[in-house]
Amino acid sequence: MSELVSVIIPVYNKEKYVEACILGARAQTYANLEILLVDDGSQDASGEICDRLAKEDDRILVIHKENGGLSDARNAGIDKAKGEYLFFVDADDVIEPEAIQELYSAVKRTKADIAISNFLWQTPEGEVLGDSGIIKNDIWGKRQLFEALTGENSFYFVVAWNKLYHRSLWENFRFKKGKIHEDEFAVHHIFGRCEKAVLVEKCLYRYIRREDSITSTNTQIKRLDVLEAICDRFDYVHENGPEDCLQSAARQLWEHYRHFYFAENPDADGKRRQKEIKELFHGQYPKLMRIKPIKVKNLLKYTLFRYWGYMKRV
Template sequence: MQPLISVIVPVYNVEKYLEECINSIINQTYKNLEIILIDDGSTDKSGEICDEFATQDNRIIVIHKENGGLSSARNAGLDIMQGEYLSFVDSDDMVDENLIQTLFLLIEKYKTKIAICGYDKFSQNSDIDKIKEKNLTINDDFSYTPEEVFNESLKVKTFFTKCAWRNLVHKSIYQNLRFPVGENYEDVAVFFDVFNQSNTAFTYKNLYFYRFNLSSISNTFKDSSLVMIKNVRKFATSIENAYPNLKNKAIAYKCNSALNMAFLIVAHKSKKYFDTLYDLHKFVRQNLNSDFFKMQGNAIYRDILMILFYISPKLLYTFVNTIKSVKNIFKR
């Protein structure tokens, strides 16, 4: 008999998309599932929807809890799961019906504890049909050691984005590991600890469908955004310590993160965080190396931003807001 696999779904105020998400999990070709829906204090009808599905499918377990955030909800699922393997799905996303089956077969094929598929963004359901059609032309899969995974992730490759979803993981990986509660970028915080425990099997097939919703993107800079600095540095420093030959790439990655944060601060004119801006500038001045300019995806525009920031935060601020002003003029 195939092993039980737990699918953990944190749920918070997603009544508009929840049914589609749950249906995509229920309809998996891999049937021996434990589907754990964590209602994280929803104030809309999400909790009721979860309960209704539980009456229709005995594989579904619903937990209702006070709102504690994404990490808290995932941890609640980890605490009660009974599966040999586990997978996370965000409640506004959808998954291909072959997601679990494909990842499980990869784990068996390469004798790993982790398998990952590709993902693609969608804004309407017709986009998913196009993604599935492209998947028909993708047949390659492969396995990486932890060091190879981290080497690729330091290149800022989209495929190696650091997320908890789209993975299938053996239960032992999370036995002594939980997500940091109350923090953003919680996936980055645990990424090293997860992927340093096993080789990882991969398929480039995009079996996870990430809902892209412009209205959900924050247009303000918040205190919670700053935790990205801490979690990225924790991730990169762990790589430095474990794999010395990746040290320069890890440092460049931290500089890249510093530039990302600096860009957010100046783009939102968040004067409250200007002290942080100058701390980031100091970090870049002390640590920037040539590997930053070799990072995949760092276009000339990005290199220019880094050079300006390296010289002075004021130059970055002037440049970014001048560009924004010019774009606003042409929008009129």
């Protein structure tokens, strides 16, 4: 008999999009679902839409709560979930009808802890802009997962929503509250608990790219949150990841420091944030210096930035 899968959809002021998202979850060819709609204190009609659709399908449970942010809403869904597997969907995105079936079949066939699929991104009007295209049908171990997280195409792996997780991966772990890029704070911890991952080449998730999304606004806050997440990832790899991933993790960390440092404007606020970035680097410096072998050019650039705040643009 198929096992229960919990589809967790956090909802906040998404009245234009949430119905299509919920209908996509309801239309899954995999029937043994519970659909958890977490209304995170919406101030528009999102909550009413959730309640109306819940009356039409007894697999839907609506959780109304005070606004706590996306991380808090996802965590509320995890806390209520009864399924053996968890799947996250953002309320303005859509999943393909076969998404859960494909991912569930893959994890059962391979006895994997997690299934990861390709995804495509499109405009709200339905125009397809592209797809990830990087994932090929395969089975990975922990080393390959960390290589993906610290490699050039890490974006395709750090998001929470193109994955089916065994619920044990989330035992005593939750998304970090109060951060815009909560996925990037979480996924490396989850990958660290995985012994086996199965990759599914099909595009099973439609990411809707909108100008007013959380990750398209609050640019300065976003930069610091991303950088903190990359630091957390580096720390985790440094302590728990395969040793041969440390070089790529260090390179990824430095590239983000350089990018965000020079992205700041030369005004008072920009200089203040540059100071915050330098202070954040102080905690990473000793770990970077312990990575062996260390190239002389890396030793110099880390030390110059740590003690004198000097960094080259290229």
